[in-house]
Structure formats: C-alpha cells, structure tokens
Amino acid sequence: MNGLEKSLLNDFQRDFPLSATPFADIASGLEVDEAEVLKGLSELQAQGAVSRVGPVFQTDRIGASTLVAMAVPDERLEDVAELVNAYPETNHNYEREHRFNLWFVLTASTEKRLRDVLADIERRSGIEPLVLPMAEAYHIDLGFPLQWA
C-alpha cells in the first residue's frame, strides 16, 4: 500500500468534494495528477479494498430497511444464504457464530415491499426470520479510520 493509496482509502470517506471535478480537487490537495487519483481508486476498487465511491444513505429516510436474523441448520446455511442474496433488497449478508447464524440487511422502496420480501423468504426457507428494525441510532456510519499495520 503506497502513500497515495493510504490517503485515498482513509481521507475521503466523508466530506468528499461536491465540486464539478472532485477527483481533480483531491489530486490537487495531494499534489498529484487527477489521472493518478482515478487510476488509484479504480485499482483499489478492482482489488476489492474499495466497495465504491459514493453515497451511504440513511435508508429508512428513503424507503424501508431492517436487520434480519435467522437460525439456519448448518447444512442448509449456504443454500439459505444464496436464497437471501438473490433479492436485490439484500445489501449485507453475513454468517455469525451464534444459534442465529445468518444476519442480513434488507432495504426496500416501501414498507409493503419489505414485508413481502420477508414473507417470501420465510415461505421459501421455512425458517421464521427475527425482524430487528432500527429504533434509535447512537452512532451511524461516518466512515472507518484505518490504522496501518
């Protein structure tokens, strides 16, 4: 990881320039060319270190969103995870070490669509989901300060 990459990863998680040419602005602050910034971000994205350069929405202000947990028998976990992943409404989906071993976040355009997806997942998997919508936020996603080993 070179200095430019570290800076691109850590210093622009928020307060990304809202100018017509944000990458040129970043470049001028780092005293490099815009092309180097664009190339650096493209490569980090290709490597998987950067998911995207873009918005993190407070999704429940736009549509409807919830965390969901399911207790899935181990031998069915991959199949049920795949079933859940197939919905465009699923944005995160993790296996966790617990009786409730599948944890995912659903975001839909409306409450009704969210309920329909949940009902569909329950019907197709035969497993009742634990629906855990946010009640109050005490610390939202404002980026993640990286420390280099």
Added chain:
Amino acid sequence: MGLSARELTLVAAIQAGLPLVSRPYAAIGAKISMSEAEVIERLSMWLANGILKRLGVVVRHRELGYQANAMVVWDIPDDQVQAVGKRMGEQAVVTLCYQRPRRLPEWPYNLFCMIHGRDRDVVRGHVDTLVRTCGLEGVPHEVLFSRRRFKQRGARCVDAGARSSDSMFDGAQSTAVVF
C-alpha cells in the same frame, strides 16, 4: 418518505456509486436529464438534512486486514438504554451503535454495536474496554463474530423498475470469503 419522484430518480442513479470519471456528477446527471449543478445541490442538501449519512470512499474492512468483525448485543434495562447507547456510540472502537426491539423469548438484546479489529483478541479487548467505560459490568451481552460474508454492497433504496440503469461500478456483490 417525502422524496419526490425526481429525487428518487437521482437516488437510483447514484446508489451503486459514482463513476470514476473527471466530472462524475455531470455523468450521473446525464443519465437522468438532470444538470450537474442540480445533482450537486441535491446531494449537498441530503448531507445537510441527514438523508445521506456520508458521501465518499466506502472501504471493505476485510480486504484491508481487519479480519475480525463482531456484532456485540446487550440487554440493557429500557430506562437506561438511551443513556448507555449515547455513551457507547461515543467510544472510538465502536463503528455503529443502534437500539433495536427485543424479540422475547428468543432474543433479549436491545442494543447493538459493531466492532472491527485486526484479530479476535483485539476485538475482545475492545469489548472489555466498553464494559468498563460504559459501566456494563454484569450486563448480559454476547459477541457474535462474523464468519463468511455472503454479500456486501450499498443499499438499493429504489426498485429496479424506478432505476435508470445500474452503473457498471456495481461490483460489490462479493463472493463469500472463507477463513
């Protein structure tokens, strides 16, 4: 919740990320017949009013060496959960902190926080620190470490039907990482 059809079109056009081009806001606007200036103005407004939590580089922790990720869940008495949540949310080791409903009898926990670390011992150390700094000795809690990641990408707040076209940068549907 209150966004106009025009605004939802912008959400759809931008939710998968900005194109990595010199004038990304103009490129997004061109897809939906919106001027560059209007795209920038609406994004500024959403940042100010909280519809956008942030705009910028979204990293993947695991790819950057943060191999341990725990969701820590706590059973806090209802009359204390707000105060504890605020305190917990202020701690540097906590990246997310939300209150959620209990689902009794199988789920007694009402406060959730996320902690990332380079390995599990680091994360366990952070949990111990949280217990001390937030006065949570004796409070029931569980540490749920993640194993496989089946999917991680930005939320799609707007249905496919309302979408103009998904950007080519929608590369975030990751395959499971096993370790």
